[in-house]
Amino acid sequence: MIRLLKILEFALSSLARRKFKNLSIIVVYSxxxxxxASVLLLTxxxxxxxxxxxxxxxxxxxxxxxxxxxxxVPISYSRIIEKIPxxxxxxxxxxxxxxxxxxxxxxxxxxxxxxQRRFAMVSGKTLTTDEQCIIGQGxxxxxxxxxxMDLLLxxxxxxxxxxxxxxxxxxxxxxxxxxLIVLSNEAxxxxxxxxxxxxxxxxxxxFNGREVALVAQKIKRLLPDTRPITIDEILxxxxxxxxxxxxxxxxxxxxxxxxxxxxxxxxxxxxxxxxKREIGILKAIGWDTGDVLTLKLFxxxxxxxxxxxxxxxxxxxxxxxxxxxxxxxxxxGWSVLFPxxxxxxxxxxxxxxxxxxxxxxxxxxxxxxPSWKTAITDPENAMRGV
Amino acid sequence: xxxxxxFLGIIALFLVHLALLSLHSRRVQKxxxxxxxxxxxxxxxRLALTDVALWTEARYTRNPALADFFTPFQDFPAAFEHxxxxxxxxxxxxxxDSRLSIxxxxxxxxx
Numbered sequence: 001m002i003r004l005l006k007i008l009e010f011a012l013s014s015l016a017r018r019k020f021k022n023l024s025i026i027v028v029y030s031x032x033x034x035x036x037a038s039v040l041l042l043t044x045x046x047x048x049x050x051x052x053x054x055x056x057x058x059x060x061x062x063x064x065x066x067x068x069x070x071x072x073v074p075i076s077y078s079r080i081i082e083k084i085p086x087x088x089x090x091x092x093x094x095x096x097x098x099x100x101x102x103x104x105x106x107x108x109x110x111x112x113x114x115x116q117r118r119f120a121m122v123s124g125k126t127l128t129t130d131e132q133c134i135i136g137q138g139x140x141x142x143x144x145x146x147x148x149m150d151l152l153l154x155x156x157x158x159x160x161x162x163x164x165x166x167x168x169x170x171x172x173x174x175x176x177x178x179x180l181i182v183l184s185n186e187a188x189x190x191x192x193x194x195x196x197x198x199x200x201x202x203x204x205x206x207f208n209g210r211e212v213a214l215v216a217q218k219i220k221r222l223l224p225d226t227r228p229i230t231i232d233e234i235l236x237x238x239x240x241x242x243x244x245x246x247x248x249x250x251x252x253x254x255x256x257x258x259x260x261x262x263x264x265x266x267x268x269x270x271x272x273x274x275x276k277r278e279i280g281i282l283k284a285i286g287w288d289t290g291d292v293l294t295l296k297l298f299x300x301x302x303x304x305x306x307x308x309x310x311x312x313x314x315x316x317x318x319x320x321x322x323x324x325x326x327x328x329x330x331x332x333g334w335s336v337l338f339p340x341x342x343x344x345x346x347x348x349x350x351x352x353x354x355x356x357x358x359x360x361x362x363x364x365x366x367x368x369x370p371s372w373k374t375a376i377t378d379p380e381n382a383m384r385g386v
Numbered sequence: 387x388x389x390x391x392x393f394l395g396i397i398a399l400f401l402v403h404l405a406l407l408s409l410h411s412r413r414v415q416k417x418x419x420x421x422x423x424x425x426x427x428x429x430x431x432r433l434a435l436t437d438v439a440l441w442t443e444a445r446y447t448r449n450p451a452l453a454d455f456f457t458p459f460q461d462f463p464a465a466f467e468h469x470x471x472x473x474x475x476x477x478x479x480x481x482x483d484s485r486l487s488i489x490x491x492x493x494x495x496x497x
Contacts, residue, residue: 008393052427056431068454112433119429136439138439173425179439237451309400310400312404316407338442344415347411
């Protein structure tokens, strides 16, 4: 133990002799790990948040397809679906998208039944008439509107449409409601010019979660022109968007990994003449190959473990305390209405361990291998740098 | 052994910092689960929402869970994506077991 501590002391002294070089390696190494870990933490947090909330999404969403494209669905379909055993509430949804050419933003318009009891996460009142609406924070920001004011839109006939803002969704629901304008079903059907008896899609409640796939099969058999989307598929979509293989992971992860590979390659392709001389002197004064390798292993561990811990700490602070300012532009893309939200700090231990293996081990290997090649050569040749 | 103590001290500080961050994570998660999650789930349930409002550029980025199967190829196969979100949402979402198809000869459904 004492021997190892002494070798560690020697390794630290050896690193301190080349402090600027080693400090710059630690800075670059920590930055690379911080970028990788930030992407991991951000995507994992978004995935966990989405999956935790979407558990209460509709069990089945039934769309109608015509010519392979999504088409309005007859409300009469809901009466057929209702008769399937195990099915609870069947609700035709009216919703759609609206491009606001004045502010160059896209909104999502959603219809609900008037006179529903008050919504959670809404400040203001619920809808009581067709001339009222509830809007998300993003819409309120874009339109410079607030509760009590009128929201002005252009309907499908090109005529101005005005509704009183009866409430706004609270900021902590931004991830779900930022671009949302909620109107009554009747008002929205009129706004979009939808024919009577049609809806955008139908949501289906299934009493027993294990019967969802079976009910979906029955819907498909009874109504062959429909596409039932089950809750499992919705959850699966979010799992695959934010998993290891997602586009974002691939783009950022690959470039960071390439940067790290260059760093490791530079180390692995050889050690400096000064380091060779140092190994030669150590061997000449009686150190054996095992001691030299332990020394170099310690040097690798000191740099990689320090960088790893610093990188992970930086990533956590960046993502969860500062709300990922460096990654948000990547997520935002061309979205004009991008929600402001706080990420829930979920940490996946498995991902952190994998990241550790992917970064610490290659660096240590690239430190030890060239040193081993020098350590097994004759001390005189090593000192001469041959 | 001065340098060793100093180095081990720095590592210990990092570990303590990470332990504190982990505690912070658990605490914020607990608060979110107790205060915000039930309300958000209630809202999502009542409005029957299926997607997060992250990408509002196009219908297939706003509601990826409900998009058409061929959405990534709506211009032409292997077309460059218009929107940056297209590089975040993988272009091919692998099918899951519950995808349905109809056997037209027998009328049976299979999973």
